[in-house]
Amino acid sequence: MNAIRTARQRARDELTREIKxxxxxxxxxxxxxxxxxxxxxxxxxxxxxxIYRYFPSRDDLLTALIIDAYDSLGAAxxxxxxxxxxxxxxxxxxxxxxxxxxxxxxxxxxxxxxxGSPVPGYRAPEETIAPASRVAAVLGQLLADGWEANVLxxxxxxxxxxxLAGQAGRVADTIAPGVPAEVLAQALVAWTQLFGMxxxxxxxxxxxxxxxxxxxxDHAVECMADLMGLPAA
Amino acid sequence: MNAIRTARQRARDELTREIKxxxxxxxxxxxxxxxxxxxxxxxxxxxxxxIYRYFPSRDDLLTALIIDAYDSLGAAxxxxxxxxxxxxxxxxxxxxxxxxxxxxxxxxxxxxxxxGSPVPGYRAPEETIAPASRVAAVLGQLLADGWEANVLxxxxxxxxxxxLAGQAGRVADTIAPGVPAEVLAQALVAWTQLFGMxxxxxxxxxxxxxxxxxxxxDHAVECMADLMGLPAA
DNA sequence: GTCAAGTCAAGAGCAGTGCTCACAAACAGG
DNA sequence: CCTGTTTGTGAGCACTGCTCTTGACTTGAC
Numbered sequence: 176m177n178a179i180r181t182a183r184q185r186a187r188d189e190l191t192r193e194i195k196x197x198x199x200x201x202x203x204x205x206x207x208x209x210x211x212x213x214x215x216x217x218x219x220x221x222x223x224x225x226i227y228r229y230f231p232s233r234d235d236l237l238t239a240l241i242i243d244a245y246d247s248l249g250a251a252x253x254x255x256x257x258x259x260x261x262x263x264x265x266x267x268x269x270x271x272x273x274x275x276x277x278x279x280x281x282x283x284x285x286x287x288x289x290x291g292s293p294v295p296g297y298r299a300p301e302e303t304i305a306p307a308s309r310v311a312a313v314l315g316q317l318l319a320d321g322w323e324a325n326v327l328x329x330x331x332x333x334x335x336x337x338x339l340a341g342q343a344g345r346v347a348d349t350i351a352p353g354v355p356a357e358v359l360a361q362a363l364v365a366w367t368q369l370f371g372m373x374x375x376x377x378x379x380x381x382x383x384x385x386x387x388x389x390x391x392x393d394h395a396v397e398c399m400a401d402l403m404g405l406p407a408a
Numbered sequence: 409m410n411a412i413r414t415a416r417q418r419a420r421d422e423l424t425r426e427i428k429x430x431x432x433x434x435x436x437x438x439x440x441x442x443x444x445x446x447x448x449x450x451x452x453x454x455x456x457x458x459i460y461r462y463f464p465s466r467d468d469l470l471t472a473l474i475i476d477a478y479d480s481l482g483a484a485x486x487x488x489x490x491x492x493x494x495x496x497x498x499x500x501x502x503x504x505x506x507x508x509x510x511x512x513x514x515x516x517x518x519x520x521x522x523x524g525s526p527v528p529g530y531r532a533p534e535e536t537i538a539p540a541s542r543v544a545a546v547l548g549q550l551l552a553d554g555w556e557a558n559v560l561x562x563x564x565x566x567x568x569x570x571x572l573a574g575q576a577g578r579v580a581d582t583i584a585p586g587v588p589a590e591v592l593a594q595a596l597v598a599w600t601q602l603f604g605m606x607x608x609x610x611x612x613x614x615x616x617x618x619x620x621x622x623x624x625x626d627h628a629v630e631c632m633a634d635l636m637g638l639p640a641a
Numbered sequence: 642g643t644c645a646a647g648t649c650a651a652g653a654g655c656a657g658t659g660c661t662c663a664c665a666a667a668c669a670g671g
Numbered sequence: 672c673c674t675g676t677t678t679g680t681g682a683g684c685a686c687t688g689c690t691c692t693t694g695a696c697t698t699g700a701c
Contacts, residue, residue: 183648183649183696183697183698187648187649211686211687211688212687212688212689213686213687213688214687221650221651222650222651222652223651223687223688223689224650224651224652224653224689224690224691225649225650225651227688227689227690228648228649228650232688232689233687233688233689287525287526288525290525290607290611290613291524291525291611292520292521292524292525292611293520293611293612304615304616307613308616330631330634333630335623335627336623336626336627338620338622338623339618339623339624339627342617342618342619342623342624343617343618345617346616346617360624360627361631363617363618363624363628364601364605364627364628364631364632367601367604367605367608367628368597368600368601368604368605369604370604370607370608370613371600371601371602371603371604371605371607371608372597372600372604374523374603374604374607375600375603375604378523378524378525378526379526380523380540380603382537383537383541383579384575384576384578384579384596385572385575385576385596386575387571389571390568390569390571390572390575391572391575391593391596393569394568394569394572394593394597395596395597395600397566398563398594398597398635399597401563402631402635414668414669415668415669416667416668416669416677416678419678420677420678444657444658444659445658445659445660446657446658446659447657447658454679454680455679455680455681456658456659456660456681457660457661457662457679457680457681457682458678458679458680460659460660460661461677461678461679465659465660466658466659466660
């Protein structure tokens with residue numbers, strides 16, 4: 176790789192960025208449904224066919240936006256979580272939950288793009304799993320720190336069935352080294368609860384029940400913290 | 409209302425059904441994205457414009473499918489839950505969770521339609537909330553029965569903040585009469601966990617971690633049963 | 642400095658979409 | 672029977688994703 180890129184390469188990178196920016200603008204404004212390559216080209220003052228030099232299809236453009244969204248969420252959560260004293264494990268969990276929710280509320284369409292129904296039938300997995308695990312890594316690190324400091328007191332976990340123990344162990348190895356599978360199984364429960372709750376709030380499934388969801392959200396975060404055995408203080 | 413409808417009315421009902429059936433076929437086969445009024449008309453041997461005599465727009469057709477999906481899910485869950493002895497509260501919870509998951513796995517696209525990202529930007533709420541609460545009512549009834557039999561031993565719930573207590577109380581009034589707000593708040597946590605977990609499984613967010621999700625699912629169901637204080641036996 | 646190879650934007654065009662509208666049949670109730 | 676409402680039709684508008692050819696531009700080796 177040369178740091179000095181050719182003029183052509185620089186123009187290409189810039190245009191790629193501009194296309195993505197305009198696409199994101201449209202997705203945010205009107206949803207992924209209404210994203211149109213032609214209107215992007217119109218807005219950028221170029222022929223619609225030229226877009227295909229940069230993204231082979233509409234779905235590929237959407238995939239690029241998805242990756243960016245994962246990255247943006249990961250960065251946001253990392254940011255808020257890093258402003259909490261490292262030794263206060265429970266506060267770190269609370270911070271990351273709040274971070275997820277607040278990012279999701281500020282980026283509804285991008286959240287829907289990532290955690291809503293996969294739009295084009297099937298998702299391109301390879302390029303997305305790395306940025307996707309970024310926010311999961313925050314939880315993993317937090318658990319690893321708590322385990323190392325010997326402050327985790329997880330709710331009695333009945334001995335895990337072998338399959339789940341294996342899965343949880345493998346996740347622990349990559350994301351939370353040292354943490355036993357029992358703790359990680361609980362963390363997976365908390366994890367799915369968190370995103371289920373945020374999705375329900377954003378997608379309107381709480382309107383009849385916990386509509387201003389702030390208090391319910393805090394309540395659930397505490398319940399899950401207890402489930403994982405995060406220390407109270 | 410006359411039970412004997414005119415020939416015209418009968419034809420209209422039948423065609424409405426056929427349009428929905430063909431639409432559902434397409435959604436199941438290729439996703440809501442690819443649903444096309446023109447191809448429905450083609451398949452039914454009629455002019456595309458004729459569809460608009462029955463559904464004013466594509467989104468209205470989708471809304472009709474959503475209502476049907478809610479109803480189908482509700483019926484399925486009611487069915488499996490009713491085959492469990494009424495006094496075994498925990499088994500009823502397990503059965504309804506399994507029912508939700510199994511319906512979701514058998515009707516992926518319809519589940520995504522209902523619990524995925526709201527496609528057209530905003531959802532028509534009024535017509536959907538009634539069928540939507542049908543499956544929630546199963547959980548409510550189960551909790552009400554358990555509370556009346558005095559077998560619920562919920563995890564210590566720190567006194568609820570006033571807003572959440574009010575919300576949970578109102579839900580209890582409509583769905584689980586007699587059940588205190590503290591229990592219902594936990595039930596809401598379990599509720600969101602259940603659908604978060606199912607969504608993650610269907611939408612591929614567990615591929616790296618709990619991919620064959622059976623054991624993890626059972627584990628989470630147990631955790632949530634404990635959280636709500638459902639009796640072990 | 643020249644010139645072939647590679648890259649890129651443009652425009653026309655294909656096949657498809659949702660939706661509207663004027664019109665002609667078919668039906669319903671008086 | 673006949674009037675007024677429904678229903679189906681086909682043409683048409685404005686739009687979409689995507690492909691392909693054509694011509695202009697940039698690049699880097701000679």
